[in-house]
Amino acid sequence: MEFATFHFFLFFPVAVILYYLLPQRFRWILLLLASALFYCAFSWKYLGLLLFAAGFNYLVALNINRGKGVPGRIIYVAGLTGNLFLLCFFKYVNYWGIDFDNLAQILHLTYPPGVTGVLFPLGLSYFVFTSIAYLIDVKNGDIPAERHAGIFTAYLLFFPKVVQGPIERAGNILPQFHRDHAFLHGNIRQGLALMVWGFFKKLVIADNLAPFVGLIFSGKSSAGGPATAAGVLVFGIQLYADFSGYTDIALGSAKVLGFDLVQNFKRPFRAHSVRDFWSRWHISLSSWCSDYIFLPVLATSYNVKRYLGRYSLLKWLSAEKIMYTAGSYLTFLIIGAWHGVGWNYIIVGLLFGSYVSLDVLTYNLRKRLYGKRLSESRPGLNRFLDIFITMVLVNVVWIFFRTGTPAQAMNILHNLFDNWTLSGLMKSIELMAASGLDGRQLAAGTAGMILLLATEFLPENTDCTARILAAPGYIRWSMYYLFIAIIILYCAGETRQFIYLQF
């Protein structure tokens, strides 16, 4: 079931009440059943698949370090391969389905009908990455294998995060399943406050801005430069409000149950470089890729340096920068592929990889030009310029992310530079007026967007939720009722699926 549904508003309070009524030793059963029910509401067919995968990972982890030498390595490799096969089969079989059919015909192979038309199990990308991280951490001895099958399955299927993350590392959350969570008013208040903020971002901001973004990206007629630029910028905000809104609801609902999930966003609109952006955006995915892809590649710098050192002509090359570039491209191509197959996602990966690599490769030159350290945030106008340039670079990538194909993205880019004149502005206004967009809806989304951006630029360590929770009761309750009223009055008439649900 989705968060923003009547079913969830029935399901969640019942789950919480039962959870706290049960003794600690039985709570994992409640969480497992609740998570299974939550997932079943999306697709009961794939619940069996996830349960099977959970059992597979459970057994692999228990046996990874039991078999010494080759047997243990075989089990380990089989575990990683099994997870990757699961992800690749479901994520890419539809895309390559037609080619599979042609190839099968040539090879005179037969398979059951509909195999190449399978749908993608919701949350599988997050599930598989969580499982892979778990197996690697167990193999490396960072965490012990979980011996309780029920708790392990409850961890993988934990309903706040199963369909859209965050990608939770076992070392962070598995110990929490073994702890006794007392009923604490603080957890309930903090959790509910986060959930309200998440629903506000999703229902008032993201869903109200979606029709405008859809109009601009429909490509049916050129909206002119000004409207296209506005549409591209607003999509970035819609995407952030949608995804971080889900994350806040996930973190909040887990907090109500006494669990602390990992932060997935850290004010990405404050990013002063694309490197900094990825330390603030979808943090659970970027840190996963950093730990399991980027750093292993970067660590080969030592060996590459030894190799380059043998050849006098190659000695001037920096092994670290070469491997940084290689690691960046590989990481972002995998991030692109994680989202889906298609040239648009490959271009997303190539663009982000290029941004980050060029940043490092040209660092010394730019430092000579500007005369000061570039990595940290610079004060004043320079800071504004850094943030503006970063957002422009990121929004160019979001164009490819939003559109279905590179051709559609190039069309949007063409529209972006089209007709930046007074007549172009008038054309944009005419298009908006004739489009049938709900003005009230757009106004609500815009107001919410302004509020969201305002909170982004509060001092870095300001925790708005904590500030509200620490306020006197009459202020706190006024804020709660105000936000709930705004959500009820100004939520979009049509609740849209969360954007990241498709991944």
Place this chain on the structure above:
Amino acid sequence: MKIEEFIRLLKEHLEFDNIDIRPDTNLKALDGFDSMSIMTIIALTDEHFSKKLTARQLASITTVNSLMGLIGEEHFCS
């Protein structure tokens, strides 16, 4: 190498000139410590200590003390 000298080297390579760094300073929490900083640490450990750090060790760097521990306490004196 003296600890003060190592910290000076670290500040110079990571360009944290205006930041007070001590042995218990959490490098990861500093504004500007990112993947490029990790790349710089790789170059520094190789050049000055001939020490190779694994990916897991690089991921585990937190404080200056932790980095010195990964390089090897025998390389440092107070």
